[in-house]
Amino acid sequence: MESRYLTVHALTKYIKRKFDADPHLHEIMVKGEISNFKQHSSGHMYFTLKDEKARILAVMFARNNQQMKFKPENGMKVLIKASITVYESSGQYQMYVSEMQPDGIGQLYLAYEQLRAKLEQEGMFRPDHKKAIPKYPRTIGVITSPTGAAIRDIITTIKRRYPIAKIMIYPALVQGETAAPSIVKAVQQANEQDSPLIDVLIVGRGGGSIEELWAFNEEIVARAIYTSNIPVISAVGHETDFTICDFVADMRAPTPTGAAELAVPHIDELVERILTRQSRLIRGIKEKVELQKLRLNRIQRSYAFRYPKVLYDQKMEQLDKQTELLTRNVQRVLEQKHMQQELIQKQLVRNHPNHYIKKANQDLASLQKNLVRNTELILQAKRQAFLSKIGKMDALSPLKIMERGYNVAYDHHGKLIASIKQVKPKDQIELNLADGMVEAEIIAVKER
Structure with a gap:
């Protein structure tokens, strides 16, 4: 009597074979919404596909989802290609998905949007x-x-x-x-x-x-x-x-x-920029020269320039040292410029820009002339500045003031007399002149 009853396993296996034998349940096309999505560490994807009235379990093995450009998410509407069968252990029927793509949006575009959002968040x-x-x-x-x-x-x-x-x-x-x-x-x-x-x-x-x-x-x-x-x-x-x-x-x-x-920039724009700066440099040099000419004229008319002998001799040794230092610096600058010229020439030779080499050589010659001229102007300016300082020191010397007829008066205690209130008639005073001292007596005191 008991032989008439089937085991659960036998019944489930029978139903599974029915599913597997039905050609309408193989490679079917289904659309729906993903829910309860989970991706196992093995790479297999497990989820539920649903619509407004029904739902069905689904599995997509790693071998089938490795080439997918996007990642499925809960709530995403998809189009899938799958086969229907029964999972014997639970007795539930489910879909085994072989292909999947977004419904209403391209797979690549969705993958693009997902990656863009991910990287932007990072x-x-x-x-x-x-x-x-x-x-x-x-x-x-x-x-x-x-x-x-x-x-x-x-x-x-x-x-x-x-x-x-x-x-x-x-x-x-x-x-x-x-x-x-x-x-x-x-x-x-x-x-x-x-x-x-x-x-x-x-x-x-x-x-x-x-x-x-x-x-x-x-x-x-x-x-x-x-x-x-x-x-x-x-x-x-x-x-x-x-x-x-x-x-x-x-x-x-x-x-x-x-x-x-x-x-890269445009070579013509760079050349134009260089020429513009060259023009500014020339204009600046001319303005500098005119300014130095004005300073020179002022120095030539100054007292120090007309009478420089007193301090000039004392500073000649210092001037010689400064001149020697300046000469060494000029030589070093010339050597540096020469090394830069050689480096530029080598670079230009490697790139074969013959017309640029010719222009660079012309510019170099011009710069060397400007350097020599500017060096001479600077040296001249330094010399004139030096002479100006000598003249100012000479002009401010107390001895020079006394040579022009001024003197300093002291009372018999050696105290400087700065006012008539400090003396009275018959007081003995001393007058210090440029070349000596005079003893005198006050005859009278008059207010001015």
Whole structure:
């Protein structure tokens, strides 16, 4: 009689086989809302898929979710591809999900928004972390495909705008599953470069779809750019394309060509700036010369210049020492300028800018003439200043005042007489003159 009864296990197993044998329960398409989502340490995802009237348990194993670009969340509406079966241990039927994508929004776009929000919360987009792009870079690193149009545009733009800059190319894949690790490796190589040091790094590629640009939305690429010691300019796609790299980089360029323009100044603008400063320098020197001429005229008319003999002889030795020191300093400056000239010439020879070399030599000759002329003017100014000080000291000497007829009177106690109230008739006084002393007697005292 008991043989007519099934065990729970047998009944559940029978039902499971019915489910497994039904072709309508394999690779079905279902849409719903995720709730009770949990991802196990093994990578498997467990959740409930529901709508307004029903719910069903679901499992998505790690082997199926590893390639997903986004992370499922509670409340998210999704489209899934799954098979229905029975889990024997609990007797519950559930879905085994093989594919999943957001409902109403692209999978890549959702992944993009999730990563952007995550990195922004970590502070990776903060302006205070961004490094300044150097104004005059010597070496520019470029990370992109070596065969794409982007590299040609970057090189052409840099050579046109700033031909003295050196370009270091770090080839990288910019599309496909292996593109992100390739870009990360190139960023690391640029940061490890010893000689020449990279001053600024351009990372990017030409335009494309979100799938083609996806490598620049990968988290490992964003973190590599964020930790780069070299300032990074992001140049991905067209002006309307935005990637995670654009937010993390120190500067975003709308296109690869735009990145090259942001990375280097224009040589013509620099030349114009130099010429402007040269004009200001010449004008300043002329004003300085006119000022020194006025000072010279004042000194020539001064008493010290006309009668410098008294203190001049005493200061000749000091003047000789100062002249010798000044000569040594001038020689050292000339030697430094000569060394700078040689260094500039070597740099120009390496880059073959023949017309700039010619101009630099002309400028050097002009600077040397200006240096000699300015040195002579400075020496002359110092000498005239010295003579002026001698004259002032001579003019303020008490002896010189007494030579002009003035004298100092003392009473018989040796006290200086400064007022008529200190003396009376028949008092004996002493008068100190420039060349001696006179004893006198007061005859009368009169108020003025």
